[in-house]
Amino acid sequence: MDQSLTEEIKRLTSLGLHRRCVEGALEGVAAKTLEINRLKREKNAVVCAHVYQTPDIILGIGDLVGDSYKLADDCRKTAADSIIFCGVHFMAETAKILNPSKKVYVPSKNAGCSLAEAITGEDVRKLKAEHPGLPVVAYINTSAEVKAESDCIVTSANAEKILRKMYERHERLIFVPDRFMGANLAKALGKTPGKDIILWKGTCVVHEHFNPELIKVYRKNYPGLVALAHAECPSELIDAVDFMGGTGDMMRYVESTDASAYLLVTECGFGELAKLRFPQKNFIAMCRLCPYMKSITLDSVLALLRNPAPEEVTVPADIAARAKRSIDKMFELAA
Ligand code: SF4
Structure with a gap:
């Protein structure tokens, strides 16, 4: 066996990945992670891996690993020329908005999200017209267009803290799109859904x-x-x-x-x-x-590195500029 493949098998074994492979399968995984890591170096690319990815992706090829807040924060600091987002599309859009000069890719066309798909920018515009003057807080699981219509973004890591701060200045607010998270936050903050917090109807299929x-x-x-x-x-x-x-x-x-x-x-x-x-x-x-998260595999990452162009994520400049304001507000209030 090739020496570099032997070393890669040892590395993956030290990370515990052998425990999730049937006998003999680790060699195939190692051949892929070895090639992906070689191509990453060659192309000066970094892999962001969300914690819902499989361990062969997170531990085998992930450079930045975490939840959506940590990944959004970490990818602002990378020196790589391109970001391969092993997560879902809204996360890659967020990375692109925060890193407009870098190329951002998602290695699957099916990496959507039921929450992000539950609301459009037009829906938010209608909500704002129905509740004039109320600030819109959007969960990060939303499209760039929805972020552009919002005042502040939150993630599950910082939602309670940010909403607490928002309520110091506003009696009522709009929270989109997750109705369960909105109700859970309302309860934690002693607020009443429908009165103090206007909710949308989105849910996570998982x-x-x-x-x-x-x-x-x-x-x-x-x-x-x-x-x-x-x-x-x-x-x-x-x-x-x-x-x-x-x-x-x-x-x-x-x-x-x-x-x-x-x-x-x-x-x-x-x-x-x-x-x-x-x-x-x-x-x-x-x-x-999550069927969206699990649509990404080592094979799809490898295919992307060999032919990245079709999987590039783009965000129109005017939407990106407005969405960045609401994401920056999150970083400010979460600090
Ligand atoms: S787990 Fe739920 S919220 Fe997360 S990406 Fe999948 S569908 Fe979206």
Whole structure:
């Protein structure tokens, strides 16, 4: 076997990736990660990997890894000429808005998002006309056009903090597009949906379906279990868990506590990563796959590096300029 391939297999094994491969499969994964990493160096490209990607992408080829806030923040600091976004399209658009001189690519045409697709710029314009004077806070899971119509962007990592600050200056506001996250935030802030916070009807196809009754079953079977759920879950589910937050908050919670078992209620890629990062901890799977995130594979990244042009992400300059204002507002208020 080629020496560089042997070294790559060793590297992936040291990261624990052999544990998720059937016998003999790691060699094929290593051949792809080796070639992708070579092409990245050749083209001065950086790979942003969201935590819902598979571990072979996150650990094998990811240079910047994290939730949507961390990736948006980190990609502002990269010296690379191009950014390959292993995440969904709205994240790549955000990267392009923040890095207009760089080429940004998504290695899948199917990497959409049910939340981002739930609302258009025209919908926001209508909401503003129905509620004149109210500021619009948009979850980062929105198109560039929706961001351009908004006053401030939030992510699950900073939404509560930013909304708290916004309410110091405004009695009411509009929050789009996730109605569950909006309701969860309203509850945390003591606000009333429909009165203090105007919500839209978007939902995440991954987080909307978790069953709160199952949490009781898991608690019975695993005494001492701590349940953590993403803020995109419905309120009944959030009421049944011990901690609500974004994936970065959830990872930090796991790292800083010592429960007998953790139930992670979110996309499956996050649980896979947590198991690899904390092999000594006990994780119970209650997860669903995001079809958009999982449309990206090592093969699609390799194909993109060999022929990037068709997958380039662009944002019209006027929309990008207005969207950047609302993203910059997020960085200012989240600081
Ligand atoms: S998990 Fe939900 S919010 Fe995240 S990309 Fe998939 S559909 Fe969108």
